[in-house]
Amino acid sequence: MNDASCKVLIVEDDPGISKFLRTTLNTNHYEVLWTDTGVKALEMISSHCPDCILLDLGLPDLDGTEVIRRVRSWTKTPIIVISARSMEEDKAYALDLGADDYLQKPFGTIELLARIRTALRHTRTALEDDSIALNGSYQVGDLLIDYRKHRVYLAGNDVGLTPNEFRIVALLGKHAGQVITYQAMLRELWGPYASRDNKILRVHMANIRRKIEPNPDEPRYIFTEVGVGYRMSEE
Numbered sequence: 001m002n003d004a005s006c007k008v009l010i011v012e013d014d015p016g017i018s019k020f021l022r023t024t025l026n027t028n029h030y031e032v033l034w035t036d037t038g039v040k041a042l043e044m045i046s047s048h049c050p051d052c053i054l055l056d057l058g059l060p061d062l063d064g065t066e067v068i069r070r071v072r073s074w075t076k077t078p079i080i081v082i083s084a085r086s087m088e089e090d091k092a093y094a095l096d097l098g099a100d101d102y103l104q105k106p107f108g109t110i111e112l113l114a115r116i117r118t119a120l121r122h123t124r125t126a127l128e129d130d131s132i133a134l135n136g137s138y139q140v141g142d143l144l145i146d147y148r149k150h151r152v153y154l155a156g157n158d159v160g161l162t163p164n165e166f167r168i169v170a171l172l173g174k175h176a177g178q179v180i181t182y183q184a185m186l187r188e189l190w191g192p193y194a195s196r197d198n199k200i201l202r203v204h205m206a207n208i209r210r211k212i213e214p215n216p217d218e219p220r221y222i223f224t225e226v227g228v229g230y231r232m233s234e235e
């Protein structure tokens with residue numbers, strides 16, 4: 001399956017934006033489906049099985065977050081939220097409900113296409129061959145996460161992460177390119193009853209960056225989405 005044969009469902013009620021999205025995706029050889037309401041989106045997702053969903057949050061009938069919640073009860077089809085809502089809580093909420101990514105309007109063509117490729121790649125690795133499971137490692141630039149030895153190397157040198165630091169880096173590496181919200185990280189690392197306090201993550205992240213980033217003030221490997229979470233870089 002290459003990206004060109006992928007079916008993308010656009011859920012957007014703004015005629016200008018939906019026209020822009022349809023034209024962009026058609027030009028880039030995606031198969032495009034489109035609707036302007038949440039109810040029709042839910043119908044189309046079950047009847048047409050798109051490979052990826054671009055979802056506006058401010059829809060005339062259902063709120064986009066409600067669409068995410070319902071879709072996630074039966075499928076993992078990647079959802080990229082496209083919204084003008086800029087509050088960090090809105091982004092974190094959508095991601096915690098199970099959206100895969102969040103693009104804030106206005107956005108450009110290059111970024112849109114890159115996010116779609118990332119979302120599609122993740123489904124593929126999840127469905128077909130998990131390259132991490134295959135190689136036992138994840139590499140980006142000089143950074144290598146060795147999942148078998150539970151170690152992280154920078155340009156061949158063991159950076160000496162603590163077990164908790166390793167778990168954080170390992171989790172981000174498995175979802176490289178995607179934002180992992182603070183809440184999702186806390187839950188994944190310390191279970192459903194983990195504290196909602198992000199401070200522990202910030203402390204760990206400061207230590208991790210000191211060990212893996214050539215310049216911790218300008219991270220190359222782990223980026224902060226302020227108020228939302230962290231993202232590991234890919235390639």
Ligand code: CA
Pocket residue numbers: 012013014056057058059
């Ligand atoms: Ca809208």
